Amino acid sequence: MASTEGEFTYRSDGSPSVCGIYFISPPENLVEIEFTSFNIDCKSGLAVVVDGWEMNQQFFPSPEDHPKSIEDRLKNLCGRSPSKTFVSSQNVALIQHLIAIPGEGFTVRVRFLKNPQPCNVISMFKRGLYTVKNYGAKRNCSVSIIYPERVRLLSVDVGVTGHFQKVEAEYGIKSNCHRYLGTDDYVELAGGNGFEIGFMNVRERFCGLESNVGEQEVVIGCQHSSVRLVSSGQFFNSVTFLYSNLTEDEIGREDPNKCIA
Template sequence: MLDFKYVDVACIKDGLLGVFDGWELDGQLFPNEEDHPQEFDRRYKTYCGDDKPNKIFISSQNVAMVQHRIPVAGGFSVHVKFVPNPKPCNVIARLPNGHYSLRNWGRALNCSFSMIYPERVRVRELTVGEREYTGVAAQVRRSPILGQCAKRGMKDYVEFRAGNGLDPKKMGYSFQMCGVATATTKKLEVPLGCGNSVVRLVSSGDFYNSVDFEFAILEPGESMISACTP
């Protein structure tokens, strides 16, 4: 949550203050335009001169970006507060190692967990394309883990991507899973040996999907992949 207390950025010489819902790196966006519920011009706002933020800006995930170009004397002051999000979707990892669960909360949306490191992802539990709502209750059909689900005509799956940029759709390596894996199932490991790694949960809204996983940075000599760019 960004609350701008003071803004003095002149418009001359391309001066501006920019606020972005998400993250940008080398011209690539996270979440990309396909995975964010709002259009780009609603996510990114620029101000200068008398045009100043007149309300508190709240990002839709755990990252927000403030850009500024101040060519003449001036500046700005902003108060930043981290507020709880009960249904997180798109997330950038703060650490290279950890444990996380992605869910779609029964909604038709894609949620991603982005890591700016080469990672080894270990799936602990998976329920994707199997838990279907029928009235109040939910039914779970036990099926084996399948790969390359989109090619099988399935609309719900989790994909593991790796590349050299933030946008998952522009990454060169992709592997998909769907089905059910419980805590007693043999653990599934996916090495993602590029500069950027992502776990992306694709959901049609017909199922309550979730994937629980651990991630750890790849050590020198561990299995790497070469298809880092499209």
């Protein structure tokens, strides 16, 4: 895993194994990848640039939450050196490669670019404070934390503040969003042992408007914790939350079945 800008070189030792370089930038950035040297024979090797991360055949962001299809997120490379740079749609990208001929390989120059509207994010930290927004757009945004976590909601504005609506009072937060607010917008807290939403167990769903939620927290003792904001495009949704890592005792007390969808 690489979390800094710079040049990275891989040269094969002849091992016929699939390997990968996982790039991660700060949440407010995108990852730009430029190949400055490239030597992979198409008969025995291949490199794939992935828009996002892939692990155990699961992708982040989940296919249903990404603006591109899986096919468009994968760029297969061999033979001639790529003539263009690749820019990720979120703060993570991946180069997977199988290079069986010793000495063959590549060098890439990696830069972090400013993302004016960060949506899907992987956090490399065990604790922190983050706000996820939809910026009024119809899209789903997930913050994936690759640790067991305690997630505490600090403020919620989901399914209430419309494009031309002035909100005079707080509604509080609700768990049955369609019933109470007539909206399909919500924030969900989930956990699982993989990246994709379909393999995660949803613990709670909330919507409403509350600037000081207080003690609303969810304990997620899984390999991955997720805060996912689902937005119809009718509202300016935002959620601010605090996350902190669990102790070994807290993880041990968690039911492992809660990490299976």
